[in-house]
Amino acid sequence: MSDVDSRNYYLATARPPPPHAPLAGQVRADVCIVGGGIAGLSAALHLVERGFTVALLEAKQLGFGGSGRSGGQTIFGYASGQEKLKKIVGEGPARQMWDIAVEGMKLQQELIARHGIPCDYVAGHLHVGVKPRHDAELAAEVETLHEEYGYRSVRHVGHDELRALVASERYTTGLYDAASGHLNPYKYTLGLGAAAARAGVRIFENSRVTKLDIARDASGDHVAHAANGTVRARYLLVAGGALLGRLVPALARKLMAVGTYIATTEVLGERRAASLITNNAAVADINWVLDYFRLTPEYRLLFGGRVSYSGVDPFDSARVLGARIVRVFPQLADAKIEYAWGGFVDITPNRAPHFGRLAPNAYFLQGFSGHGMVLTGIAGKLVAEAMAGSAERFDVFARIPHRDFPGGALFRRPALVLAMLWFRLKDLL
Numbered sequence: 001m002s003d004v005d006s007r008n009y010y011l012a013t014a015r016p017p018p019p020h021a022p023l024a025g026q027v028r029a030d031v032c033i034v035g036g037g038i039a040g041l042s043a044a045l046h047l048v049e050r051g052f053t054v055a056l057l058e059a060k061q062l063g064f065g066g067s068g069r070s071g072g073q074t075i076f077g078y079a080s081g082q083e084k085l086k087k088i089v090g091e092g093p094a095r096q097m098w099d100i101a102v103e104g105m106k107l108q109q110e111l112i113a114r115h116g117i118p119c120d121y122v123a124g125h126l127h128v129g130v131k132p133r134h135d136a137e138l139a140a141e142v143e144t145l146h147e148e149y150g151y152r153s154v155r156h157v158g159h160d161e162l163r164a165l166v167a168s169e170r171y172t173t174g175l176y177d178a179a180s181g182h183l184n185p186y187k188y189t190l191g192l193g194a195a196a197a198r199a200g201v202r203i204f205e206n207s208r209v210t211k212l213d214i215a216r217d218a219s220g221d222h223v224a225h226a227a228n229g230t231v232r233a234r235y236l237l238v239a240g241g242a243l244l245g246r247l248v249p250a251l252a253r254k255l256m257a258v259g260t261y262i263a264t265t266e267v268l269g270e271r272r273a274a275s276l277i278t279n280n281a282a283v284a285d286i287n288w289v290l291d292y293f294r295l296t297p298e299y300r301l302l303f304g305g306r307v308s309y310s311g312v313d314p315f316d317s318a319r320v321l322g323a324r325i326v327r328v329f330p331q332l333a334d335a336k337i338e339y340a341w342g343g344f345v346d347i348t349p350n351r352a353p354h355f356g357r358l359a360p361n362a363y364f365l366q367g368f369s370g371h372g373m374v375l376t377g378i379a380g381k382l383v384a385e386a387m388a389g390s391a392e393r394f395d396v397f398a399r400i401p402h403r404d405f406p407g408g409a410l411f412r413r414p415a416l417v418l419a420m421l422w423f424r425l426k427d428l429l
């Protein structure tokens with residue numbers, strides 16, 4: 001998606017530190033991590049804090065993947081939804097996963113505070129319905145979260161209040177969570193990278209891993225090969241997200257990389273911006289193919305939506321997203337779109353996360369399914385725990401069964417396009 005990267009708001013407005021040099025020669029470490037997104041960086045940080053030596057290889061630059069280009073909505077729970085997790089793994093494990101996700105929200109706040117990461121965090125998130133039937137769904141969800149999970153930061157927002165919070169006729173009622181929120185994901189990722197580097201993680205950018213030799217037994221070393229060097233390590237973490245491609249075919253089969261797009265308006269000015277979302281919460285609608293938006297600190301509207309399951313950037317995303325913005329906020333018909341970019345999310349068929357091992361000391365984290373801003377951080381911490389000998393919490397996730405995407409390598413994408421047409425149709429009903 002490099003063609004749209006020239007208009008990536010985060011890249012245009014952040015000041016990344018000087019790049020880390022690419023891998024050259026042979027490096028030895030206790031742990032080798034593939035991928036410089038939040039999952040890989042959080043694992044790296046937690047591992048050095050436990051005394052491991054860590055080498056992290058990033059194909060491009062830290063934050064090049066979803067972590068650095070997302071909508072920045074930091075939301076409780078899982079993309080699959082808690083009820084679905086319960087059906088898949090049963091009540092006890094689903095409850096453990098819930099607790100881990102909630103801990104992930106606290107961890108994110110701790111990491112921001114402990115490492116002094118300036119990432120514009122704002123508390124408050126609205127999940128909004130677009131059809132009358134969504135009202136009952138959202139009200140029931142609030143009740144379940146209160147009664148079953150003791151999660152008290154959420155409340156149901158009625159139509160009149162919602163209309164006062166979000167200046168759009170499109171939405172019915174909402175679920176407000178005071179503990180979810182939004183941040184600048186690129187600054188957050190770079191902040192984790194800086195903290196990891198300060199703590200002693202050896203980071204190599206522009207160092208795509210082209211081949212992995214994975215030791216099949218616990219006494220062997222894994223070897224990661226890049227163009228001009230290798231990393232040899234007792235432990236391995238593969239955290240390449242949607243951009244891992246076919247490096248590990250067993251992982252590729254479980255994922256579909258889905259293109260999704262974001263745009264920002266020009267600077268709207270404080271009064272005009274604040275009139276759109278009066279409490280400055282992040283907003284996401286309830287649809288499968290959802291619209292999500294928030295304000296930036298300099299009062300732009302940052303708006304994501306529209307997905308491409310065909311794997312190519314098929315349209316002028318600035319124009320298409322501009323039209324979607326006006327559908328939600330007709331009062332922005334004259335606002336210019338200044339930035340537009342895209343990225344890939346790593347979706348599993350059941351939208352539950354896919355964590356596990358490729359061999360005794362070779363771990364992977366993937367399948368955050370477009371809901372990874374919070375979960376990636378705690379997932380990295382769980383990997384560090386597991387490598388240090390306490391794998392109970394990491395292993396809860398191994399209970400989630402993951403099917404291959406239907407259709408095999410050749411027919412996977414057409415099958416997904418059909419499935420998505422079905423979901424979009426459901427959104428319309």
Ligand SMILES: Cc1cc2nc3c(=O)[nH]c(=O)nc-3n(C[C@H](O)[C@H](O)[C@H](O)COP(=O)(O)OP(=O)(O)OC[C@H]3O[C@@H](n4cnc5c(N)ncnc54)[C@H](O)[C@@H]3O)c2cc1C
Pocket residue numbers: 034035036037038039040057058059060061062063064065066067068069070071072073074075207208209210239240241242243244245247260261262292304342343344345365366368369370371372373374376
């Ligand atoms: C446009 C967009 C909007 C999103 N909005 C939200 C949102 O609002 N809220 C939310 O919760 N989630 C959102 N997401 C999803 C979220 O960004 C991801 O779930 C999360 O960032 C995944 O983090 P990660 O560390 O697993 O992977 P990534 O951030 O993708 O990092 C993986 C890294 O691995 C590197 N890599 C891949 N292969 C190799 C290799 N062979 N060698 C070396 N390095 C390699 C990549 O270059 C990449 O930098 C969004 C995603 C996108 C794309």
